Amino acid sequence: MTQLxxxxxSYQVDQQVILTDINLTVETGSYLTITGPSGSGKxxxxxxxxxxxxxxxxxxxxxxRPVTQFxxxxxRQKVSYCFQQATLFGxxxxxxxRFPYEIRHIPVDMVAIEKALAAxxxxxxxxxxxxxxxxxxxxxxxxxxxxxxxxPEILLLDEITTGLDAANKAIVLAYxxxxxxxxxxxxxxxxxxxxxxxxKGRQVQIVAGELVNQDEFSR
Amino acid sequence: xxxxxxxxxxxxxxxxxxVALIISFHEKIGLEKDLIISVLRAIVQLFIVxxxxxxxxxxxxVWLTLLMMLIIIFNAATNAKKRAGKLxxxxxxxxxxxxxxxxxxxxLLVLAGAIKFIPSQIIPxxxxxxxxxxxxxxxxxxxxxxxxxxxxxxxLERLALGATAKQASIAIIRESIRTGMAPTIDSAxxxxxxxxxxxxxxxxxxxxxPVKAIMYQILVTFMLLSATSLGSxxxxxxxxxxxxxxxxxxxxL
Numbered sequence: 001m002t003q004l005x006x007x008x009x010s011y012q013v014d015q016q017v018i019l020t021d022i023n024l025t026v027e028t029g030s031y032l033t034i035t036g037p038s039g040s041g042k043x044x045x046x047x048x049x050x051x052x053x054x055x056x057x058x059x060x061x062x063x064x065r066p067v068t069q070f071x072x073x074x075x076r077q078k079v080s081y082c083f084q085q086a087t088l089f090g091x092x093x094x095x096x097x098r099f100p101y102e103i104r105h106i107p108v109d110m111v112a113i114e115k116a117l118a119a120x121x122x123x124x125x126x127x128x129x130x131x132x133x134x135x136x137x138x139x140x141x142x143x144x145x146x147x148x149x150x151x152p153e154i155l156l157l158d159e160i161t162t163g164l165d166a167a168n169k170a171i172v173l174a175y176x177x178x179x180x181x182x183x184x185x186x187x188x189x190x191x192x193x194x195x196x197x198x199x200k201g202r203q204v205q206i207v208a209g210e211l212v213n214q215d216e217f218s219r
Numbered sequence: 220x221x222x223x224x225x226x227x228x229x230x231x232x233x234x235x236x237x238v239a240l241i242i243s244f245h246e247k248i249g250l251e252k253d254l255i256i257s258v259l260r261a262i263v264q265l266f267i268v269x270x271x272x273x274x275x276x277x278x279x280x281v282w283l284t285l286l287m288m289l290i291i292i293f294n295a296a297t298n299a300k301k302r303a304g305k306l307x308x309x310x311x312x313x314x315x316x317x318x319x320x321x322x323x324x325x326x327l328l329v330l331a332g333a334i335k336f337i338p339s340q341i342i343p344x345x346x347x348x349x350x351x352x353x354x355x356x357x358x359x360x361x362x363x364x365x366x367x368x369x370x371x372x373x374x375l376e377r378l379a380l381g382a383t384a385k386q387a388s389i390a391i392i393r394e395s396i397r398t399g400m401a402p403t404i405d406s407a408x409x410x411x412x413x414x415x416x417x418x419x420x421x422x423x424x425x426x427x428x429p430v431k432a433i434m435y436q437i438l439v440t441f442m443l444l445s446a447t448s449l450g451s452x453x454x455x456x457x458x459x460x461x462x463x464x465x466x467x468x469x470x471x472l
Contacts, residue, residue, distance in 0.1 A: 050379055052468055072467035077381030089373035090390075103382045146380060 003028040003186055004049070004079075004154060009058035011044055018044045019209045022058070026154070031180050031187045031201030041209040042190040043084065046156045049188065050081035062153075073103070080152035084159040084190075085136075086143030093134070094127030096142055100149045109149075116145040119178070121171045137168030144172065148179060155179065157189040161196055169195060276339045284338045288345045292317050295353040299454075302357030304364055307461040312454055313356055320352045320449035321345060324442050333438055344442070347418070351403065351443045352450035359399035359451045360458065366391040367462045368472045375469060384467040388459045399451030400444075407440050 004026040011019040019041045026032055034042050047053045049060060051067055060067045067075055088096045097116075101108045117125050120141040131139070140160060147155060157176065161169045173196060179185045180200075191197060205212050236258050243250040275283055296314035303309030325345060334340045367374065370391060377387035385392075410416060411433070415423070419436035423429055462470055 051466060052375060052378060054464060054466060054468055068466075072378075073381050073383045073386075076379060080381065081379040083372075083376060083379065087372045087376060089376060099377065099382075100380055103377075103380070103386045143376075150381075 001028045002026070003030075003063060004188075005059075005061040006049070007059050007061070009045075009048060009060065010056050011041070011048060011053065012056050017209055019048070019206075022206075022211050024204070024211065026186060026188060028153075029180070029184045029186055032189070033197060033201060033203045034188065034190045034206060035192065035197065035203060036206035038192070040206045042206050043158050045206065046081060046158050046188065046190055049154075050079055050156055051075050052081065077104075077150065078152055079154045079156065080147045081156040082144055082147045082158065082160055084162055086140060086160075088131040088134070088139055088142060091130060092127060093125060093129045093131060093142055096131070096146050097127060097149065100146060104150065112149060113145075116149060117142075120145060120175050137164050140164060140168070141172060141175075144175065148183075148185070151179075151183055151185055154186040154188060157187060157191075159191055159193070160189075161191070161193050169193075272338075272342065275342065279338060281336070284336075284341055287338070287342050288321075291342070291345050291349050292321055295349040299353045299356045299360070303360045303458070306360065306364075306458055309360075309458075312457040313353075315457065316356055316450045316454040317349055317352045319453055320446045321348045323449060324348050324445045327445070328438070328442060347439065348442060348446040352446045355399035355403065355447035355451045356454040358402070359395045359455050362395035362398035363391060363455060363458055363462070364472070366394060367469070371469065371472075378467065378469065384460065384463045387469075388462070392455045392459055395455045396448075396451045399455070400447050403443050403447040407444065410436070410440060 002025050004024075006022055006024040009019060009022040009024075010017070022045060034045065036042050044053065048055050051060075051072060062070070062075070062079065070078070089099075090096060097113050098108050113127070117123060122138065122141055125138070125142075134142070144160065155176075160176075161172055164172065176187060176189075177200070180187045187201075189196065197203070236254070239254055240251055242248070243254060275287060292314065295317050296310055299313035299317065300306075300309040303313065306312070325341070325348060328334050328344070329336050329341075334344055367388075374387050374391070378384070406416075416436055416439070418439045419429075419432045422432035422435055462472075464470060
């Protein structure tokens with residue numbers, strides 16, 4: 001079933017064209033990898049899909065409804081974007097992991113938080129820990145579970161394994177796979193990383209702001 | 220009363236301006252033109268206000284007093300707008316914030332019987348409240364702007380997690396309100412230790428018993444705390460939306 005449909009999507013800023021007429025269809029529960037040289041517009045495409053940037057032209061349709069028919073925050077709870085080298089906000093790990101509950105006005109579920117921390121190998125991580133004392137790998141994993149404490153329909157991953165060592169990368173990729181296969185979250189991942197490219201599903205390439213090929217294959 | 224200032228003594232006092240001018244010239248600070256213009260403006264504006272107030276106090280009309288208050292608030296809003304940079308509806312937001320903060324504070328003072336609704340009391344107090352509210356709002360704007368620039372990534376992260384624009388900005392709003400109020404709180408802490416503030420000095424100058432004078436100063440401290448907090452809160456909550464578009468997307472600064 002088609003979950004996300006992108007038609008004629010273009011983006012330019014100050015006369016500079018970043019993306020031109022992107023057409024893309026994403027099936028429910030699928031895993032799409034977007035590759036391409038740096039500066040080709042991959043991250044911009046993810047930000048447009050996340051409704052964090054206004055497209056110059058074109059439409060994004062989620063479950064047969066145009067983005068503009070959703071309230072911005074409701075849409076972003078369904079289509080969640082995890083940044084490249086995510087920064088944590090506030091002062092502590094807890095500030096970040098409680099935030100998804102706070103914005104929904106729901107009491108914090110400590111059991112769910114501990115389960116999620118354990119799933120990414122951070123089993124004894126205290127919520128009071130200062131974010132300034134965390135390693136890059138720990139930050140990225142906390143950022144990732146921040147996105148999925150309330151599972152979105154689609155998760156947008158922007159080079160989330162960049163800068164991680166092999167061990168951390170393996171944990172993150174296994175978790176992402178688990179989210180896709182066991183929870184049914186649709187993944188759209190931008191990456192350069194050879195290991196991440198081995199993941200699964202369909203791959204497309206963006207070069208100079210245009211979608212150049214759509215090789216469909218499954219592993 | 221023991222007030223000795225006259226035209227001649229003021230002329231001699233102008234040598235004080237020369238001191239500032241010489242420093243600016245000698246140290247190549249380049250403020251000579253600004254200094255001369257600001258001094259001339261101050262003289263002209265104050266003379267006009269002096270005669271105008273004399274006239275208004277003499278007429279003692281409620282509508283004229285209200286008009287004068289409105290003019291003060293309008294001028295304060297115009298000035299605060301300059302600090303707002305490219306903020307959308309900068310003037311309107313400033314005007315609403317200063318009008319409400321001044322109105323509420325003044326209203327409470329009149330209701331409490333601390334001041335009377337007569338032009339010689341209402342107009343100077345309006346000026347004090349509005350100017351402090353104006354400064355607080357200006358500081359809040361600058362803080363909002365600086366933080367939306369520096370804290371861009373955390374704001375984007377919050378939005379991407381499904382926060383509303385308000386939820387994503389609340390930390391910035393709070394910090395900006397704090398920034399707007401800080402000078403008033405700081406000066407309240409050092410009141411009487413560092414400076415003998417304007418109202419109190421003026422009354423002592425005019426020969427009023429210092430114990431009576433400090434009571435007025437305490438009143439002024441309370442009213443400025445109320446004015447700056449109300450002004451900053453209203454301005455920040457109205458202004459943060461200007462950093463987003465209608466899809467709650469954070470604009471480039």
